[in-house]
Every structure is written in structure tokens, then in C-alpha cells.
Amino acid sequence: MTKKFGLAGLLRLRGIQERDAAQTLSRANRDEQRTQARDRQLRDALSVSGSTVTDSASLRALSASRSAARGLLSDLHVLAEAQQVVTAQAREAHTTARIGELGLTKLAEAHAAREQERELAAEQAELDEIAIRPKTEETS
Template sequence: MPRAFPLAGLLRLRQLQQEKAAGELAAANLRMRETREARAGMYNALETSFSEPVDATTMNAIAAARSSSRSMLADLFALDTRYAAELETARTGFTAARARSVGLEKLEGKFAEAEAAEDLRAEQTILDELAGTVWHRRQKEANT
């Protein structure tokens, strides 16, 4: 019966950590993409809005809208900066988790190869013993 990989539990833990880190990286990428799309949408909206002030009230409304838009853009830039830092942290976390998993995965592969080689050696030993027994039996029968 083949032995189980002694570090299988640790390997599974590392793989779960890697999957979690991959999820965090995907979420960070999504937040970053959404923020950049929102910022691009804001720029497009500002480029296409042409308002002609007809009186002082309209001019004040346009000024307030532009000020609000400027504030929203500043918030989006700040959010973009924050999400960029989070993305880098998530990327670093995923890389580290992957590195921890890879080493154990290689060990597991080497363990499986060693187990397979040991199984083949044991099988060959049995076959050699059987062949030797048959050969001795035939020799014995030939001599009688």
C-alpha cells in the first residue's frame, strides 16, 4: 500500500492560502479597473457637457457642478492611488503564497516518484523470486 505524502496537510494549507491570495488579487484588480472606468466615464461626461450660462443662476449652477466634478475626480484619483497600493500588496501576497506552495508541490512530486520507484523495485523483486522458483523447479524436474 503506497504511503501518503507526509506533508500533505501542509501542502493543502499552502494551496488554500494561495487560492485566497489569488482571490484577493482578483478583487484588487477588479476594484482598480472599476475605479479607472469610473474616472474615464467622468472625463467623458465632462467633455460632452456644454452648458451656456444664460443668467447668473445658471452660471452658479455650472460652477457648482464643475466644482463637484473636480472634487469627485480628486476622490477617484485618491481611490485609484489607494487601490494601486492594495493591488501591489495583493500581488506580493499572491507571489509569496505561490512560492510557498511550489516548494511543497515539488517535494510531493519527488515523493511520488520515489514511491513509484520503490513500488517498481518491490514488484521486480517478486518477479525475480517467482522466476527463480520456476527455474529451480524446471531444473529439478529436468534432473529427475
């Protein structure tokens, strides 16, 4: 009979923690990519200016629009920096969780190999015992 791996519950917990950390990292990467896409869209919109200034009111409106867009770009830049920090933290947490799970997985695999080796040795001992019995016992 095989002996159960004593840290199986902890291994399951570490697996759950690793999957949770992977999901957090995935969300952080997705948020960072969305912010970068919004930044690119805003920059593209600012670079394509088809409006021509015909009077001072149009010039003031264009100036206000560009000023607001610069403020939005600045806000997006701050948000992108914050998201990079969050992503880096999530990546570190995921790496730590993976290392913890990997260590326990290796222990579980080593335990399974030892148990299989022990079972095979016990089976071989039984076969050896059967092989050395006198022939007379087999016929009766």
C-alpha cells in the same frame, strides 16, 4: 504499500492559502477597474458640456458643478492610488502563496516518484525471485 507524503496536510493548507490570495487579488483588480471606469465616465461627462451660459446664475451653477466634479475626480484619483497599493500587496501575497504551494507540490511529486520507484523495485525483486526458483518447485 506506499508511504504517505508527510507534508500532505501542509500542502492542502498552502493550496487553500493560494486560492484565498487569488480571490483577494481578483477582488482588488475588480475594484481598481471599477474605479478607473468611474473616472473615465466622469471625465467623459465633464468633457461633454452642452449647457450654454445665459446669465450669471447659470454661470455660478456651472462653476459650482465643475468644482464639485473636480473634487470628485480628486477623490477618485486618491481612491485609485490606494487601490493600486492594495492590488500590489495582493499580487505580492498571491505570488508568495503560489511559491510556497509550488515548492510543496514539487516535494509531493518527488515523493510520489520515489514511492513508485520503490514499489517497482520491490515488484521486480519479487519477479526475479520467482524467476530463479528451480523448475521442480513450480510443478509440485
